[in-house]
Amino acid sequence: MTHEKKGPVGAVESTSSAGPLRILGVDPGLTRCGFGVVEMSGNRKAHYIDAGVAGTQAADSLDTRVLHIQRAMQGWIDTYRPDVMAIERVFAQESVNTVIGTAHASGVVIATAAAAGIPVAWHTPSEVKAAVTGSGRADKKSVGRMVARILELEEVPKPADAADALALAICHGWRSGIIGTGINMGTGVQTHQGSIPAGATSGAMTPAQRAWKMAEERSRRSR
Template identity: 85%
Template sequence: MRILGVDPGLTRCGFGVVDMAGNRKAHFVDAGVAGTQAADALDARVLHIQQAMQSWLETYQPDVMAIERVFAQESVNTVIGTAHASGVVIAAAASAGVPVAWHTPSEVKAAVTGSGRADKASVGRMVTRILNLDSVPKPADAADALALAICHGWRSGVIGTGINMSTNVQTHQGSVPKSRASGGMTPAQRAWKDAEEKSRRGR
């Protein structure tokens, strides 16, 4: 399964592509960002993000796109800008027939680090380790996009766990091998469960 992760933003929109094998082994394909200037007109900035997204879709032909769910936890201007970018990215994916999956920041952090409160540096280090890279992807938006892709791959119904794209059902079995699915949860899986429960309470 090829997954395109997107960390939406108008100033910097992160993109990350991974191939996820059936054994949940993630393989790095590419990562980068599309940036715009705050001084530019809003319509031009939104168009640039849309065109960048279309380019990534055409180049890498992902099976699914994973995007960060927008939370109003920062300044109003930041949230609005993120929402603008999210909208055009989602529309571009839908236009290309690519399914879209949403993950909260806490879910992504818990997936790759085991803690839903991990900082960006910790996420970057774990992404580097998981993908067996020589260095942490830069800028942080690219690393976050890769983390989104990894998170979705480990939870996806396509490989037997997580979000089932056909039923919209979520489970908490993220990266649990089938032989352990009925047993106790690891710290990372408990963190996933806590993050999902907090997300549902906040909806």
Template identity: 60%
Template sequence: MRVLGIDPGLTRCGLGVVEGSVGRPLSLVGVGVVRTPADAPLAQRLVAIEQGIEAWLDEHRPDAVAVERVFSQHNVRTVMGTAQASGIALVAAARRGLPVALHTPSEVKAAVSGSGRADKAQVGAMVTRLLRLTETPKPADAADALALAICHIWRGGAQSRIDAALAAAGTGRTRP
């Protein structure tokens, strides 16, 4: 399974593609960040993020997309920008008919490090180790995107197969 992980943000939107399956070695396909200038108009920033995500979808052709679920932050402006970037990611994947999963930061941390309270350095170190890289992807948004993809391969992939089997059986039941 090839998964595009997206760590949404207005200034830096992390993108990471990982290929693998449960019980098999994972491999890095690509990692990067879409950057937008903080002083650019919001609409232009969102277009740049959409174009970046679309380019990654075209180039890497993932089987699924995993996006970090927006969680409540103290800074309303930050959470709004993150939510807007997240919406762009969801629309881009849905437009192509790709399965999309939302994972909370604590789910991702627990999946890659064993602790839902791991810090950025621990997550980066585990991503580096799991993908057998020589150095930690920078900035942290890039490492977080890879962690999202890994989390989805290990946790979300099974749920996707269950949902597909239920849909094929005609039950129409899927996970909420």
């Protein structure tokens, strides 16, 4: 089992429903499946917990590869006990082989989370990019740099799959309310990219907020 971890590693106690929201982000893939765990506080501050990847070989049988991803996912759940999982929504504009492989990985990851009673949330690539960079068309390097900045890391998490998983976790934390706090992190907050205050008009939004709103609208139209 290939599992690369970056940054501080250690056993972390699970959060209660009244504490910070612990989010497991997953960037699904059969060759490399990225995992990233953050905790989101009521003030929308994201705290880095861990990140890494599980990799498989193309020469291995499909059942072996899927089982490897499932066991890796179970390991992350057992170690960090997340409150919710955020995963990237699969899009069909990629190559057929890529879509099929990503779908296999997504399915087993989602099933593993469901079996553990962990809620699952989906976010499109453009939503994630807009949330962490302010642009729904940002490249991977820009996403990685912003993830490092948001989480106050000395370097960009590597490989890119791990950084993307962290971006998914951050995106979900900013787009949702924290369990047990009654705080909606998208309401009345203008302290970071992606937050859209309730009742805000397009003219009152920052460029980052408008980019996020457009990404959400595109996502809804494509479903």
